Amino acid sequence: MTADPVIDQQHSPAALPATVRASLSPSRAADFKTCPLLYRFRSIDRLPERPSVEQARGTLVHAVLERLFDLPAGGRTPEAAGDLVGPQWDRLVAGQPELAGLFDPADEAGTAGFLRSAAALLEGYFAVEDPRRLEPAERESLISAVVDDELLIRGYLDRLDVAPDGALRVVDYKTGGAPREAFEARALFQLKFYALVLWRTRGVVPRVLRLLYLKDAEVCDYSPDAEELLRFERTVVALWQAIEQATARQDFRPRPSRLCDWCNHQAHCPAFGGTPPPFPQRAAAADPLRDARSRPAAPGADE
Numbered sequence: 001m002t003a004d005p006v007i008d009q010q011h012s013p014a015a016l017p018a019t020v021r022a023s024l025s026p027s028r029a030a031d032f033k034t035c036p037l038l039y040r041f042r043s044i045d046r047l048p049e050r051p052s053v054e055q056a057r058g059t060l061v062h063a064v065l066e067r068l069f070d071l072p073a074g075g076r077t078p079e080a081a082g083d084l085v086g087p088q089w090d091r092l093v094a095g096q097p098e099l100a101g102l103f104d105p106a107d108e109a110g111t112a113g114f115l116r117s118a119a120a121l122l123e124g125y126f127a128v129e130d131p132r133r134l135e136p137a138e139r140e141s142l143i144s145a146v147v148d149d150e151l152l153i154r155g156y157l158d159r160l161d162v163a164p165d166g167a168l169r170v171v172d173y174k175t176g177g178a179p180r181e182a183f184e185a186r187a188l189f190q191l192k193f194y195a196l197v198l199w200r201t202r203g204v205v206p207r208v209l210r211l212l213y214l215k216d217a218e219v220c221d222y223s224p225d226a227e228e229l230l231r232f233e234r235t236v237v238a239l240w241q242a243i244e245q246a247t248a249r250q251d252f253r254p255r256p257s258r259l260c261d262w263c264n265h266q267a268h269c270p271a272f273g274g275t276p277p278p279f280p281q282r283a284a285a286a287d288p289l290r291d292a293r294s295r296p297a298a299p300g301a302d303e
């Protein structure tokens, strides 16, 4: 197994090595791992998913935390974060008008309550970190690497901190209200995915993978090592091969779990008495690098 050292952050398809024939984001890989049929619904059928209030809150809080670090260090206070909530929501709605549909325009209390709930999550953030003492190296940064010569893996980091000695800390904000144990394995899978990309592009195994659970104001740290990331790389490649086989056979099975409670597609799922749509013929001829030519899912949109 080999890995090319670097695909730059602004890579274009033309910049990809000719051997690369597919791309995979941590969200889509985790979908397949969680439930192959969920992967199919999202990545092949591309069934629409209505944003939930919880997802919108996550996107908003991620946006506020990203902007917070634009302020001078001394100004990164809870009050300053609270002041960013309204303007960031307006910006998000301007870019994604479907978000406005989450609330009845006549129900000002509904929108105000939503903004207050986002502010409450930010209080959780300040309970576990003091942003005045941090200077992130990167925020909402697209990183990518080629593994096994053929597969581009890529995704958006919430935040990357670099210590004076060069040690890397990957930070991921978790804003969901769902029980943590239902999503922890998925969250760790995503962090290892980022760690693998960083290791392959910078030659450094991140010292810490950090999950910040804002609702509970808790920190979960994990320290990977190179051997573990090597095994993880094999897992990712094997996962991609399994996706390719499932696509060739048009065989994506449901795998019911607690996560079904948060699935948008129960109406199409045989585990819930539904019927999947006909397998799209275009899937066979689909551009396997389609995902490399478009922006992956927005940070914070997948919790």
Ligand code: SF4
Binding pocket: 035, 037, 038, 254, 255, 256, 257, 259, 260, 263, 264, 265, 266, 269, 270, 271, 272
């Ligand atoms: S409802 Fe559950 S089993 Fe069905 S597609 Fe969604 S996650 Fe998979």
